[in-house]
Amino acid sequence: MRVVIAPNAFKECMSAPAVAHAMAEGARRASPTLEVIEVPLADGGDGTMEALVSARQGRLVEMTAHDPLMRPVPVRYGLIDRDKTAIIEMAVASGLWRLQEKEKNPLYTTTYGTGEMIRDALDRGVNTLIVGIGGSATTDAGIGMAAALGFRLRDRHGNEIKPVGGALASLASIDSSKVHPRLGQVKMRVASDVTNPLLGPYGAAPVYGPQKGATPDMVVELEHGLAHAAQCWESDLGVKIGDLPGGGAAGGLGAGLVAFCGAEIRSGFDLIADYAGLDDALRGASLVLTGEGKIDASTRFGKVPAGVARRAGALGVPVVALAGHLAGDVRSLLSDSLIAVFSITPGPMSLPEALDRARGNLEQTAEQVIRLWMRRA
Numbered sequence: 108m109r110v111v112i113a114p115n116a117f118k119e120c121m122s123a124p125a126v127a128h129a130m131a132e133g134a135r136r137a138s139p140t141l142e143v144i145e146v147p148l149a150d151g152g153d154g155t156m157e158a159l160v161s162a163r164q165g166r167l168v169e170m171t172a173h174d175p176l177m178r179p180v181p182v183r184y185g186l187i188d189r190d191k192t193a194i195i196e197m198a199v200a201s202g203l204w205r206l207q208e209k210e211k212n213p214l215y216t217t218t219y220g221t222g223e224m225i226r227d228a229l230d231r232g233v234n235t236l237i238v239g240i241g242g243s244a245t246t247d248a249g250i251g252m253a254a255a256l257g258f259r260l261r262d263r264h265g266n267e268i269k270p271v272g273g274a275l276a277s278l279a280s281i282d283s284s285k286v287h288p289r290l291g292q293v294k295m296r297v298a299s300d301v302t303n304p305l306l307g308p309y310g311a312a313p314v315y316g317p318q319k320g321a322t323p324d325m326v327v328e329l330e331h332g333l334a335h336a337a338q339c340w341e342s343d344l345g346v347k348i349g350d351l352p353g354g355g356a357a358g359g360l361g362a363g364l365v366a367f368c369g370a371e372i373r374s375g376f377d378l379i380a381d382y383a384g385l386d387d388a389l390r391g392a393s394l395v396l397t398g399e400g401k402i403d404a405s406t407r408f409g410k411v412p413a414g415v416a417r418r419a420g421a422l423g424v425p426v427v428a429l430a431g432h433l434a435g436d437v438r439s440l441l442s443d444s445l446i447a448v449f450s451i452t453p454g455p456m457s458l459p460e461a462l463d464r465a466r467g468n469l470e471q472t473a474e475q476v477i478r479l480w481m482r483r484a
Contacts, residue, residue: 109142109392110134110477113385115399115411116154117431120462122467123147123154124161129466130196130396130429133473138481144388144394148411149376149398151298152241156185156194159237162383165194168231172223174205175216175244185225187382190441192235193228197221197357198242203319206244211320213246213329214273222255225368229289237382238364239298239375240357246316247327248271248305248336249363257286258367265434273360280345286358295368298375299411303355305348305362306334311355315374319358333359340366376414385418394480395419396473398429402448404439412445420444427476431465461476 114128116123116357128143136142145367147162149155165187172182185194192302200220203211226238245251250260251270257460259282260268268274312321312329336359337349346366347466348354354373355363366368380386389395397415399406407413412428419426420443428448429439438446451468452461461468 108481109144111144111146111388111392111395113148113349113388113395113397113415114429115149117465118153120400120431120465123149123158126469128376129361129469130398130473133470134396134477136470137474137477141477143363143391146383146388147387148383148385148415149239149379150381150409150411150414151239151243152300153196153198155239155298155375155379156196158201158379159187159194159382160185168227170224170227172200174220176206176210177200177219177419179219180205182220182224184228185269186231186233186301186327188235190231191233192237193233193401194237194239195221195224195228196239197295200224201245202242203244204242206416211244212281212325213244213316213319213321213453214325215271215359216245216319217247217251217271218249219251219255219270220247220481221360222252224254225252226287228399229287229293234293236293236295237298237369237378238295240360241300241375243360244335245360246311246319246321246358248275248333248359248360250275250278250288250368251360252360252363253367254369256290258283258316259285263414272329272332275336276328276337278339281339283344290368295364295370296378297353297361297362297370297372298354298378299353299372300375301356302352304350304352305337305359306330306350311359314355315358336364374409376409376411376436380418385415386422388421389422389424392424394431395424395426396476397426400431401434402428402430402437402440404430404437406440413440416445423472427470429469429476430462
């Protein structure tokens with residue numbers, strides 16, 4: 108009997124590889140002869156780098172880059188496929204977690220550090236880049252990233268602008284004559300877990316700006332700046348992407364990566380599942396265990412458990428999901444493929460205690476699920 112373990116990370120608690128290993132340990136306790144295949148996954152947000160480096164036996168590169176307020180910080184990204192593919196999480200350098208509450212203001216934050224990581228990977232000779240774009244502190248449409256790659260962004264007087272969200276409306280011209288020479292020689296794929304466009308009521312500024320510190324007035328200013336940037340991309344780069352699905356991800360970085368770098372935006376889950384070899388692992392499996400830290404009705408929209416259930420269902424393999432926390436009524440998630448959802452928390456406990464006991468609770472719950480399944484089988 109083969110069981111595939113394909114979870115997301117449990118945010119702020121355990122990485123996807125650690126979650127997969129804990130589930131696998133529990134499964135093997137239920138049956139030491141069980142064939143267990145671990146396929147840690149992600150959806151383009153936190154954990155993307157670790158999941159792919161683990162799945163493809165890659166390595167990590169450590170360097171110094173700039174955070175959203177241009178302070179130097181230690182960062183890292185992954186290399187897989189014999190160092191020919193780089194895995195970059197924009198949140199590592201440009202994420203909201205880098206800022207204190209009082210520092211959150213998307214008018215002053217930049218994706219410059221993300222561009223520095225891309226530049227370093229280009230210097231190392233990669234031919235493919237996968238960029239995960241969840242958890243940003245920015246709404247700069249990727250102009251910070253572009254500046255780090257050598258694009259010169261000028262105002263109407265010919266002066267270079269500061270590459271932050273508040274300067275977007277001042278952008279008048281884009282000079283690509285000094286861009287990194289290898290940028291046009293690589294394939295770049297953007298892993299996104301959202302499909303919001305750059306502009307409009309469901310765009311980057313109104314939907315995600317407030318969580319990055321934007322006031323209502325700032326949202327209006329940012330929307331104006333993003334629209335202006337889109338006009339500049341069309342006039343100077345010949346790219347029209349104002350309504351591109353996923354363009355609004357990470358404060359418009361999705362659109363910026365397409366405009367400046369010729370990137371392709373894909374569903375984060377599907378991109379990572381393909382690289383991790385999920386479909387190959389599913390063929391011939393009897394059961395799949397998936398999960399993430401929180402499962403609720405919104406899990407169906409691009410999250411790992413829903414994606415695993417979709418792919419497993421196509422092959423006729425049932426799925427059970429485990430969660431640190433079940434929020435609300437999750438019966439709407441159940442289907443012929445996703446047959447059950449369980450919380451791993453055995454009783455009332457504080458959040459610190461739940462985080463501390465997560466590994467043991469995962470092992471215990473996975474063991475019980477496998478014992479029940481084997482009796483059924």
